[in-house]
Amino acid sequence: MAELIMIQGGTAVFDSGTRQVDLIIRDGVIAEIGERLSVPAGAEVLNAEQAWVGPGFVDLHAHLREPGGEAAETVASGAAAGVKGGYSALVAMPNTVPAIDSVPVAAHVLDLGRRSMLDVVPAGAITIDRAGERSAPMGELAALGLTFFTDDGMGVQRAGVMRRAMLYAKGLRLTLAQHCEDESLAGGGCMNASALSSRLGLAGRPAIAEEAMVARDLLLAEHTGASLHLLHLSTARSLEMVKAAKARGIAVTAEVAPHHFTLTEACCEGYDPLFKVHPPLRGASDVQALAQGLRMREIDAVATDHAPHAPETKDRPFDEATPGMLGLETAFGLTLEALGGDDADPVLLFELLSRNPARIAKLTAGDERRHGLSAHGGDLSVGSDANLVVVDPSTSWVVDRNQLASLARNTPYDGRTIRGRIRHTVVAGSLVLNDGEFTR
Ligand code: DOR
Numbered sequence: 001m002a003e004l005i006m007i008q009g010g011t012a013v014f015d016s017g018t019r020q021v022d023l024i025i026r027d028g029v030i031a032e033i034g035e036r037l038s039v040p041a042g043a044e045v046l047n048a049e050q051a052w053v054g055p056g057f058v059d060l061h062a063h064l065r066e067p068g069g070e071a072a073e074t075v076a077s078g079a080a081a082g083v084k085g086g087y088s089a090l091v092a093m094p095n096t097v098p099a100i101d102s103v104p105v106a107a108h109v110l111d112l113g114r115r116s117m118l119d120v121v122p123a124g125a126i127t128i129d130r131a132g133e134r135s136a137p138m139g140e141l142a143a144l145g146l147t148f149f150t151d152d153g154m155g156v157q158r159a160g161v162m163r164r165a166m167l168y169a170k171g172l173r174l175t176l177a178q179h180c181e182d183e184s185l186a187g188g189g190c191m192n193a194s195a196l197s198s199r200l201g202l203a204g205r206p207a208i209a210e211e212a213m214v215a216r217d218l219l220l221a222e223h224t225g226a227s228l229h230l231l232h233l234s235t236a237r238s239l240e241m242v243k244a245a246k247a248r249g250i251a252v253t254a255e256v257a258p259h260h261f262t263l264t265e266a267c268c269e270g271y272d273p274l275f276k277v278h279p280p281l282r283g284a285s286d287v288q289a290l291a292q293g294l295r296m297r298e299i300d301a302v303a304t305d306h307a308p309h310a311p312e313t314k315d316r317p318f319d320e321a322t323p324g325m326l327g328l329e330t331a332f333g334l335t336l337e338a339l340g341g342d343d344a345d346p347v348l349l350f351e352l353l354s355r356n357p358a359r360i361a362k363l364t365a366g367d368e369r370r371h372g373l374s375a376h377g378g379d380l381s382v383g384s385d386a387n388l389v390v391v392d393p394s395t396s397w398v399v400d401r402n403q404l405a406s407l408a409r410n411t412p413y414d415g416r417t418i419r420g421r422i423r424h425t426v427v428a429g430s431l432v433l434n435d436g437e438f439t440r
Helices: 073-086 101-114 138-143 159-172 194-201 207-226 236-247 258-262 265-270 284-295 331-336 346-360
Strands: 004-014 016-025 029-034 044-045 054-057 058-063 087-090 119-122 175-178 227-230 251-256 386-398 417-425 428-435
Touching: 004 207, 004 346, 004 386, 004 417, 016 346, 016 428, 029 207, 029 251, 044 175, 044 417, 044 428, 054 227, 054 346, 058 073, 058 331, 073 087, 073 101, 073 428, 087 386, 087 417, 101 119, 101 138, 138 417, 159 175, 159 207, 194 265, 207 236, 236 251, 236 284, 251 258, 251 284, 251 346, 258 331, 284 386, 331 346, 331 386, 331 417
Parallel strands: 004 044, 004 054, 058 087, 087 119, 175 227, 227 251
Antiparallel strands: 004 016, 016 029, 054 386, 386 417, 417 428
């Protein structure tokens, strides 16, 4: 059903800067942008005063767990968590059971996405069953509209397999996204390898496990000419290598996850498995370097690595618990804080949470491979698909794990006051979140 919506009194965030304007949404697209527009008859008016209006957020890294892990999350519940977090599109990670390594599984997830509150595009696996050996049928998956491939949860360990996948991906104009951890260095570890891990008696996953794979894959990307995306980078040195690679013209993009720029390894001191994640939380200097990298535009995207887990697997001794933490409902406020709170540049914030991830996932208006999904992350303009978010940068709220839309409860931020609240989310011209509440 076509909806008529007016977003009134907000600060619109364009690619080029901000302006006080109203927006009218009709038939799924932005129909008008202007100062003090009159309210069309029958329009739903959304209050955007003291708020920023920009393109809906796009998450490159959401574990939606369906098929196979429905006790932790489903596509529907993950999509709801996304909408509450201001997202209009999510890339669903392929470490499901079975993995998204075949056309039937990918088609199933696409179908579940179509019935959810926002746009879901699955990432395909690079190798069959993410086992790191035989290539997945990337060409067939690309024909369904998939453009982003990863074995996330596990990096592709063998350089020869990664090189072959890159050559294949280059021919098909696909992006390979790597979980950078060399298991011969990280395997068996459960937190950052440091003086603290020694004191706690926990086996470590050293920074070099990530950095060695970053270095290897940058070399392989240069050698093959393939497009490489580096998932959830967690160390200063990884960022330095990305910066140098970009300067050499290598086709690489990088994301960081909010937990890596807000939480340090010190969180693990109480052996609380909520703080167990791969790659692990690092020391303070790495955390500061990541936040600085965001501000300096050295990182392309903030991606959540939203990793819901059921209590049966998460509420266990630290070394036995599954790694991962929730992210979709808290990412905006944490990013805002890292960008300087009151001093944050809204254009940069939307670049990190919407424009760049939409481009990396090929969900922008210019890309012909969206396969029926609406366009995301574009500049606000008349005629463009209405995927929009209205965010209030000054209102604070307290994270309550029992109030989350996600089915899982494993947020590391329970009880934390976060400044920055999602007010309204519009997906493909439909109002799905109104003043923080679902409309359906
Ligand atoms: O901590 C993690 N959890 N890291 C990953 O890469 C995968 C994720 C998961 O699927 O739970």
